[in-house]
Amino acid sequence: MSDTHENSVAFVRTETIPEREPPFTASGPVKWMRENLFATPANSILTVLALLFIYLILAKTLPWMLNGIWSTDSLAACREILDGSTGACFSVLTERWNQLLFGFKYPAEFYWRPTLALVLLAVAGAPVLFFDLPRKLLAFTAVYPFLAFWLIWGGTILVPILAFVGVVAGAMVYKRLVTGSFAAGFFGGIGAAIVVWWVGGFLIPEGASDNAMLGAVPSRDLGGFMLNMMLGVTCVSLSVPIGIALALGRQSSMPLIKVICVVFIEFIRGVPLITLLFVASVMLSYFFPPESTVDLFLRVVIMITMFSAAYIAEVIRGGLAALPKGQFEGADSLGLDYAQATRLIILPQALKISIPGIVNVAVGLFKDTTLVSVISMFDLVGMIRGPILASTEWNGVYWELLGFAALLFFVVCYGISQYSQWLERRLATDHR
């Protein structure tokens, strides 16, 4: 066979040609660009437009940022140094750093207290956010709210201790009674806590805060980004249990309970947060007993908590609706009563489904805490638009301040949403 062509074919290659590099246009970055940036003429135009857009943005902002000045004490001094060239005046951030974070009335010598509270918040939040951490850390999470209250507001330590003792008493009564019936445990626990607080109220002497270890700070002195963080964390953590209760109430077979929950949820979701804040600032005080003085911070917390509870209730309702009917029926056929079935079978699954939604509500709520600046509370936006821009030194430094506020919110909110995505992957137990 092999010599058939011996005379007809002049040359037969007997070894393979060595491999060569692919052509320049079909490999590496050029290929990638051809496929991803310049695949079709329309695509090429889009790419060029996008590049132009990016260039325009960078050409404006980069020199401005790189040329920034960090160490003057007024806008006029900044302009003097810049001498007509473009450049940011970031010194407003360094000079007013504490005001931006803590507000302009919080005593300067106490700044370490909210800072410490923030650090401890990370410690207390960790076991809640990351399930792999040892469960014993949750003990600190339970103590944290009282500790943070004491750190931020100061005053006598007896008040947070009393509050904590009341909660512990309630928890113990609940543990004892819950084996009999959930309702007895629940209401018994609340009753015990109230009794402890009421009795303990007489034990705290008048004027105990005057010479306390940590000086007392009234709530109206809170401000800056600290106020946003406090409102966000407090309201979200308070509104999750209320939201669960509302969602269960809305699913309830008892018509009266259902109607109450539906009316509440739809009412709150139908009005903008700002009207609820108006209620907090001008209307709510009419509904409290005449001699009481409930401060604005607490009134705002009440209204924002109601607001986010209604939204969280809707998210959890979605989770409840997504559960297959067999779960409810299975729980019933095991002989579990409503409280047991809800606690052991329904809620763990429904909450898992609703976690991304709850985190979305939390992010939205945290962004909405800036609205308190409209009812003249000095949160981060309120500080910028109020005292700082109105001062003679910094009148006109818009970009640096607003950009800083935007950056701060972006970091926190983007972080939370990345966490939510991680959690979603982590909790995915189905094999799809």
Add this chain to the structure above:
Amino acid sequence: MTTMTDPPRASFRLSMLLNDTRYRSYTFQAIALLVLIVAFAYLGNNLLTNLSAAGLNIAYDFLDAPAGYDINQRLIEYDSQSSNARAAIVGILNTLLVAFLACVTATVLGVIAGVLRLSKNWLVSKLMAVYVEIFRNIPVLIWIVIIFTIMIAVLPGPREFRGDGATASMVLGSFAFTNRGIYIPAPVWGPGSMMVVITFIASLIGVFAYRRYAKNLLYSTGRLLPMGWPSLAIFFVPSIVMFFIMGQPIGLDIPELKGFNFKGGIKIGGPLIALWIALSVYTGAFIAENVRAGIQAVSKGQTEAAGALGLRPGRIMNLVVLPQALRVIIPPLISQYLNITKNSSLAIAVGYADVTATLGGITLNQTGRAIECVVLLMLFYLTISLSISFIMNIYNNSVKLKER
């Protein structure tokens, strides 16, 4: 057999109210009702005590009293002698105006960004991802303030249009972009302009009729009529012809610089524009995510099957992908519209006279009628929300999958 006889009918005992599941729900509801009544009685009592202590009462006659303040941006006649109710109506119209404008632009922006985010062009899809993340994660209040600041800082003041050494000029000779707002030409309706408007409306109906006819023809005979250019022709040609037949009855009132400010034309105030842009780009980012999710929800097999049937890409999009994607997109889209309406209440931060700023702001502060004003304000927003969710329910029922 014990089952042959009826089980003994136990008489009702009081303990059954707690232990028997048949009656327990009545106990709980009774307790809930009692708690509700006590709570309302307590709050109402506090309210009455506090009001009488402050010498106030609940009355709505302040609505008829003259408001005593001016509103720059208004759609209907209003002056400072008009009643508070009139001021509230001006505010309501302003709210609806900015909400409507923002809904339209946010939808356009959101759809473009959502589609481009799925683009195969790496740069463009990343750019859109950055847009979505940046705008979703920063409070809308900050965006409103930033855009309002941009307007004031970047756009020229009216006096820069003056004289020979003017540093700013009007776009196309008729649009003036100033830091006080944008001035655009206003139409002047001459005699006979009615005919042009009627022709325009008639041709609008004509376009729909033609498309319907073409569709019916396609479904019944399979004959395909051209859609694009005849629609355009029906839309434009008759109105333009009528415009010239009637002797150009519609003129333009072009804004002019007189004294310290522009006169004539329509003024769109700076706060309105800032609010409009901010709400549009902010909500546009959310809508982009909804659009992306909707398109991704249509399984790839649908596109491939349509391709296998021999449909061209444009028709695949129109006839197969979009109808299914819209089913997913529209419900969240409508709740975004609701959010725009509610977020428009942030107008108060830039001084746009929406209903929160007139009724809930100046009127409230001047008359001191806090409860009445806030209640009216809530009623307004509640009405809007409930009617939008009513519409949404109707839509949801109409597009629900017709399952066998």
